[in-house]
Amino acid sequence: MDGFSSDFAAGAGGAGGAGxxxxxxxxxxxxxxxxxxxxxxLLQRMTDKCFRKCIGKPGSSLDNSEQxxxxxxxxxxxxxxxxxxxxxxxxxxxxxxxx
Amino acid sequence: xxxxxxxxxxxxxxxxxxxxxxxxxxxxxxxxxxxxxxxDKPGPKLDSRTEACFVNCVERFxxxxxxxxxRLEQTQKNKAPFSESLSD
Numbered sequence: 001m002d003g004f005s006s007d008f009a010a011g012a013g014g015a016g017g018a019g020x021x022x023x024x025x026x027x028x029x030x031x032x033x034x035x036x037x038x039x040x041x042l043l044q045r046m047t048d049k050c051f052r053k054c055i056g057k058p059g060s061s062l063d064n065s066e067q068x069x070x071x072x073x074x075x076x077x078x079x080x081x082x083x084x085x086x087x088x089x090x091x092x093x094x095x096x097x098x099x
Numbered sequence: 100x101x102x103x104x105x106x107x108x109x110x111x112x113x114x115x116x117x118x119x120x121x122x123x124x125x126x127x128x129x130x131x132x133x134x135x136x137x138x139d140k141p142g143p144k145l146d147s148r149t150e151a152c153f154v155n156c157v158e159r160f161x162x163x164x165x166x167x168x169x170r171l172e173q174t175q176k177n178k179a180p181f182s183e184s185l186s187d
Contacts (some may be wrong), residue, residue: 049134
């Protein structure tokens with residue numbers, strides 16, 4: 001994490017000092033940061049939802065049935081995410097076509 | 100950052116990415132909300148009833164958001180300005 005942000009600052013600052021900021025480099029780094037942020041967002045929400053669904057009373061370990069439940073829950077959460085994304089996207093297209 | 104802001108290609112990139120990010124953010128939020136409304140115990144497959152529930156959930160959320168926006172607009176037209184009605 002630290003390496004990532006200091007690389008970013010060094011890259012932008014170094015190029016800026018030379019006269020012009022390398023826009024391509026910035027775009028690449030922004031894309032990576034966005035992808036990381038989105039993965040973290042999904043991970044955090046998925047963990048929260050699947051913990052609630054699968055772990056009723058936390059025991060001394062994550063037992064077999066809980067692990068199975070969490071695995072299925074992860075897959076179903078991804079399914080749900082994709083359906084929501086597709087539905088929302090097609091709704092946006094329809095709204096745009098109406099205007 | 101000044102030099103970066105002046106670059107038109109970079110500005111276009113930032114605008115496009117910001118929009119994509121707003122979309123992604125809404126999908127995260129809607130997924131979470133509709134999961135609570137639609138999902139029972141997660142099974143080995145997403146059944147068609149649950150899938151339909153997710154689709155309806157997204158569509159009705161957007162309808163609700165538009166309805167609220169329209170109604171707020173209407174009441175604003177017919178009544179005192181928004182700032183006044185908020186302050187009483």
